[in-house]
Amino acid sequence: MxxxxxxxxxxxxxxxxxxxxxxxxxxxxxxxxxxxxxxxxxxxxxxxxxxxxxxxxxxxxxxxxxxxxxxxxxxxNKTHLYQSGQMFVAAGLYIQDDNERKTAELLEDKVEWLxxxxxxxxxxxxxxxxxxxxxxxxxxxxxxxxxEYNYEAIEGLNKDMIGKDCIASVYANDTLEGSATGGDITDQWFKEIRRHAQKKKTKIICTEPNTPIKGVGTSLDILFLGNDIFRGKGPFSKRNVVKNIEFSFAKPDNTLFPFTKFHTVIEKKIKQEKNITPLYEHQLKAVDAKNKIATFLSNNKKIDIAYDFLHVVPPMRxxxxxxxxxxxxxxxxxxxxxxxxxxxxxxxxxxxxxxxxxxxxxxxxxxxxxxxxxxxxxxxxxxxxxxxxxxxxxxxxxTVSPVKIKFGEVLLAEFNEKKALPTFWIDPYKPRWIWWELNLHVMRKAYFSLMMRGMM
Ligand SMILES: Cc1cc2nc3c(=O)[nH]c(=O)nc-3n(C[C@H](O)[C@H](O)[C@H](O)COP(=O)(O)OP(=O)(O)OC[C@H]3O[C@@H](n4cnc5c(N)ncnc54)[C@H](O)[C@@H]3O)c2cc1C
CATH class of the missing domain: 3.50.50.60 (FAD/NAD(P)-binding domain)
Structure with a gap:
């Protein structure tokens, strides 16, 4: 530099x-x-x-x-979770403790808590x-x-399988208990993929459900930060194994992002990456964890796709x-x-x-x-x-989604159904390192010390 x-x-x-x-x-x-x-x-x-x-x-x-x-x-929940931070745990940039505070410490004294x-x-x-x-x-x-998550809506899958048999979900957490394992599980999953890809071609499937989801854009973080991790970037600084990685991104609909102009920016980035194939209109219906086969419903037909590693965004309700x-x-x-x-x-x-x-x-x-x-x-x-x-x-x-385009750059997508709603008067369609710094270093602190107190 x-x-x-x-x-x-x-x-x-x-x-x-x-x-x-x-x-x-x-x-x-x-x-x-x-x-x-x-x-x-x-x-x-x-x-x-x-x-x-x-x-x-x-x-x-x-x-x-x-x-x-x-x-x-x-x-x-005696522990309050900053759920947005789970992706940074997966990327090796936070530890899960960073995302947790005692509920009692955040709650105003005059509020009675049952x-x-x-x-x-x-x-x-x-x-x-x-x-x-x-x-x-x-x-x-x-x-x-x-x-609540409904992993069981996918035949052959249940929440206890997350973190086993090469299946991960950065979403894994329990808001009733105030505990989260998804970040650490996905961190380990990335490491396992790296080891696998050092020796052979490695097929990864990332899926999204056909239900409304919280934290829209998180699957994209898995793809983009994952690729950087496999390139040896980020906190890992290891050998580049990305040539052995093949990502498929299975979506039940036909868009990468719920707002068209952000979809276009993300689509361009996916094309540049070269090893990510979007599978539109592919809804995950079943998982055969033993044989590593994911079954999708696509245009009313069932399609089996073999994988080495699977990342699941759970159906939600x-x-x-x-x-x-x-x-x-x-x-x-x-x-x-x-x-x-x-x-x-x-x-x-x-x-x-x-x-x-x-x-x-x-x-x-x-x-x-x-x-x-x-x-x-x-x-x-x-x-x-x-x-x-x-x-x-x-x-x-x-609605806001800080899409982590790569280590060091975020596309700060702020929007509603009709238009972009940028907080700042600069081009919202451009990924920037400053949004990365804000997302990584400022937002969590602001969340606990200002947002929780109704100060922002
Ligand atoms: C991996 C991940 C990444 C994310 N990334 C982002 C991001 O980058 N930016 C962003 O803005 N958002 C992000 N989100 C989404 C964000 O965390 C949620 O939208 C937000 O937490 C929603 O707040 P909530 O209060 O509605 O639900 P929650 O925060 O989930 O809280 C639900 C509360 O209800 C309580 N509860 C449930 N059932 C009962 C019951 N029967 N009785 C009493 N209490 C009950 C729970 O104990 C909990 O206190 C992400 C989420 C995840 C999981």
């Missing part, structure tokens, strides 16, 4: 503080009051179901917009039931239960307790997910119930960045509902 480069990079990293501050304060959604003034002083009872990304931010923000409300958060499992919702009675306390009533309910509740969509493409107005985030039938995070039955929006934007909407809309006023805020579908 020449001196000029060194200087400019160092200067830029120094400027990162300013940059992240502006990122945190910038307005990418239609939210205009990120640090709102209290909007209701009434003494009401708010229950928040779930203590992941969405529930925790909602608790912090509602504590400000409804300062006299009694807020109870119900979630069993470390319990919700076992039923009764919105007609304004109550829910937990495994320990029984029935709990509320004036307002905020649902933030996230999603709303947690059972929610799927079975009156708050869920009964049928249609969001069956089991929360039936909210996609803009106000208020339940369509029960007007004292709001929702945010992965549980929502809306297109896109299953990212931590979306939960952050949705919490801003709920902060003001719920306070307005308490005051019997019209709901002032509307979520615009903001």
């Amino acid at each position: 020449n001196t000029q480069n060194k200087l400019s990079r160092r200067d830029a990293i120094k400027a990162m503080g300013t940059l992240s501050a502006s990122l945190l304060l910038s307005t990418s959604a239609q939210a205009t009051t990120k640090l709102s003034q209290p909007a209701s002083h009434k003494k009401v009872k708010i229950v928040i179901a779930g203590g992941g990304t969405a529930g925790m931010i909602a608790a912090a923000r509602l504590g400000r917009s409804a300062p006299n409300a009694h807020i109870t958060l119900i979630a069993p 470390k319990e499992h919700i076992i039923a919702f009764h919105p007609k009675n304004n109550s829910l039931t937990t495994d320990k306390s029984g029935d709990i009533s509320y004036d307002y309910l905020v649902v933030a239960l996230g999603v 709303a947690p059972k307790v929610f799927r079975d509740s009156p708050l869920a969509f009964k049928d249609g493409k969001y069956q089991g997910y929360m039936n909210v107005d996609a803009q106000t985030l208020c339940h369509k039938e029960y007007k004292n119930v709001f929702g945010l995070g992965d549980i929502l039955g809306i297109s896109l929006g299953k990212t931590g960045g979306s939960a952050q934007e949705q919490a801003i909407i709920i902060q003001d809309n719920l306070a307005a509902a308490i005051e019997n006023k019209p709901l002032p805020m509307q979520y615009n579908g903001y």
Whole structure:
């Protein structure tokens, strides 16, 4: 690296503080009051179901917009996971401990925390039931239960097989327990592939399910960072074995990314890589782990493809307790997910119930960045509902995916269904090292120290 480069990079990293501050304060959604003034002083009872990304931010923000409300958060996980960091564990750049904090340390003191499992919702009675306390009533309910994985929807596969027989999933975690193994499993998987590829041609299949998924773009990280690892780049600095690697990327639909212009950038990158073949309209139906054969449904035909290594993004669905509740969509493409107005985030039938995070039955929006934007909407809309006023805020579908194009470069894809929603006024379609630095060094710290406290 020449001196000029060194200087400019160092200067830029120094400027990162300013940059992240502006990122945190910038307005990418239609939210205009990120640090709102209290909007209701009434003494009401708010229950928040779930203590992941969405529930925790909602608790912090509602504590400000409804300062006299009694807020109870119900979630069993004593450890809080920064799930976005699991990919950096897989890439050998974080350890899993970096992604974990005690829930108690992140939660505002005035929020009551019940470390319990919700076992039923009764919105007609304004109550829910937990495994320990029984029935709990509320004036307002905020649902933030996230999603559960359903590996078993793939014949021959179950969650205990992840990490065995050359099968990995960087997604592997348990939000109810607050534990994650996916990063370490995938790190080991990459190492095993390297060893295999030193001797012979190695076929890897990466799959995505036909359900909504959280953390859109994570499979692309596996492909691109994987290739760099096999080239001997990143923290590994080993022999280049990439000539022996063949990746297939099996997608049930016919696009690499849910927003066309980002798809185009990613498609170009995939063509440059040369060893990645997209398999469009290929839905993983079955895995024969013993014989290393993955069976796909493609154009109504079953196709068997042999692999040496398999990475699976699990099918996802709303947690059972929610799927079975009156708050869920009964049928249609969001069956089991929360039936909210996609803009106000208020339940369509029960007007004292709001929702945010992965549980929502809306297109896109299953990212931590979306939960952050949705919490801003709920902060003001719920306070307005308490005051019997019209709901002032509307979520615009903001979704974010920092696609790790290579070690040292990220394509910061910020978008909704209709358009790109870049936080910064620079070309959003260009991968940049500065987004990598932000993603790797700034976002996790900002997540724990600012986002969790409703400060960004
Ligand atoms: C590998 C990976 C990479 C990702 N990458 C990114 C990224 O780069 N950028 C990004 O923005 N997002 C990313 N995400 C997505 C992001 O982590 C999620 O969108 C976000 O965590 C959603 O928050 P949530 O609160 O809705 O759900 P979660 O954070 O999953 O929390 C769910 C909560 O509900 C609780 N719960 C569930 N059932 C019950 C019950 N019956 N009773 C009580 N509590 C219950 C759980 O204990 C937990 O507290 C990634 C996710 C993964 C797994």
